[in-house]
Amino acid sequence: MGRSPCCEKNGLKKGPWTAEEDQKLIEYIQKNGYGNWRTLPKNAGLQRCGKSCRLRWTNYLRPDIKRGRFSFEEEETIIQLHSMLGNKWSAIAARLPGRTDNEIKNYWNTHIRKRLLRMGIDPVTHNPRLDLLDISSILSSSIYNQSHTNLFGIQQPAVNPELLRLAASLLSSQRNQSPNFIQENQFGNIPHQVQDQSHLLQLQNQDHQSLIQEIPSCVPYSGESSQLLEPNVDQLPSSFSHFNPDTCALNDWQSNLDNFIAIDNCGNYQQRVNDFDFSSHLSNLSTRSSSPALNSNSNSTYINGSSSTTEDEREISYCSNNNLFKYEYQEILDSNAFM
DNA sequence: AACACGGCCAACCGCCTGAAT
DNA sequence: CATTCAGGCGGTTGGCCGTGT
Structure with a gap:
């Protein structure tokens, strides 16, 4: 009745994998393929349970795994998918080639989640944090x-x-x-x-x-965040300056802060006010970054630094669509009511 | 130099689902 | 139909490492 046990629970090794174990697993899978994780450890000469082997392979040894820092586009994708799917890491990973669910989960918990919290955005609901509101x-x-x-x-x-x-x-x-x-x-x-x-x-x-x-x-809103549209600069009030990362040097960027417009890659824009010390925020950036570190890839032609490469510049970029407004509102609450 | 602390991440744990028997 | 387990998933842990004091 039922299936036979997958493996002996006792006597199996746990903990970090050695290079020798990795090599055995790689060689076995290259020769025989993977699929039957129950019998694989024994056949490969490993004192591990099948589950451990599967995890090691899928999260680390798989040849198509992309390692290294997440790109801005990947981060943006993760945030957008998480807002739709929640903690469905495998579903999110399925849309990010070369990234594992474990890696995305770790990255979310160690980077993105904290950043959203600092910005006053609830990382679960992607709405303003109710505890602050x-x-x-x-x-x-x-x-x-x-x-x-x-x-x-x-x-x-x-x-x-x-x-x-x-x-x-x-x-x-x-x-x-x-x-x-x-x-x-x-x-x-x-x-x-x-x-x-x-x-x-x-x-x-x-x-x-x-x-x-x-x-x-009163702000033009292009609709779904998945739609990447060029911002319609014609809709901007004439009194507003806008920032073009292709042509604007960092100094120009900073000097325009009083009348700064942030435009996300969906074409939404917002005048930045200096309520939450946005100026010093950018000043800090300039001291740590010799160049504006802006690029013009993706669909963000006019943007508030969301295509840049430093941590803090990215931080701003998460304030896309409604979140941009939520963020500002949250910051105002935070700095005036709770400090 | 030594220690404390916090961040990071690989790996494990426990639960769920669906398939095998 | 009931039972058992493999595979998959999300949550959590613990050790390593870098940084600050």
Whole structure:
């Protein structure tokens, strides 16, 4: 009845593979192919279980594995696929030739996930982090002096009651003002007023999602992120300068910061305001990078550094489509309300 | 030089699904 | 139909290595 056991569980070697073991496995598979992992270790003269052999082969020894740093295009693909598929690493790996699910998973957990978190984007939902947005949960707490439980169920120290009283007061005063202050901005960028805590507190009256959709309402949006379109620069307000990495030197780039436009490779654009110290961010880049490190490959002709090669420049590039706006909003929240 | 710390990643663990018996 | 296991998958771990003090 049933199948016979695949292998003896005892007496099999575990841990890192030696070069000799690798060679045995490679030679066996080159000669006989792979498929029956149950019998393979014995036939190949390996004191390993079939599962270990399969893993070693698929994640490391396979000849078509691409090693080395992930390219920008690969990173972008991973993020886009993850937003659609979630932690389906094998499904994501199937669309990235030469990359294994294990490698993508590791790269996500060690690089991309942390970066998204720093940007205020929830790496699971790809939306703004609710733990940072959830001011209303603080304000709605009826007993200010009690400790506060955050979204993760972690007890946090009591919030300064004076601060909360001030916040409540400001909120109350803002309720009598125009609720459309965000839409009043003709360019669709985040208004500077948002920096003001009173405006920030006003936001808590609105549903987070509706707010996010509201901000880019004046911005041309090309639709699906998978569609790579040339940006339509004709739609840019004339007062905006734009950045062309093909022709613009880094100094020009920095000098234009006051009127900087970020355009992702779907053609969406956004005026960058200096709310979250974008200038110093770029200054730091310039000290570590002798050249702007920009390239003109892919479909990003006008872009905020998303085709560049340094870590921090890439960081900006993840703010594509709606995430761009979410990011800015999140940064404003972060720097004004929680610091 | 020695130690502590954190990041990275190969490898393992445990669960699930579908096939074999 | 029930049982058993191979294969596949995602989550987690632990050791190595680089960096900071």
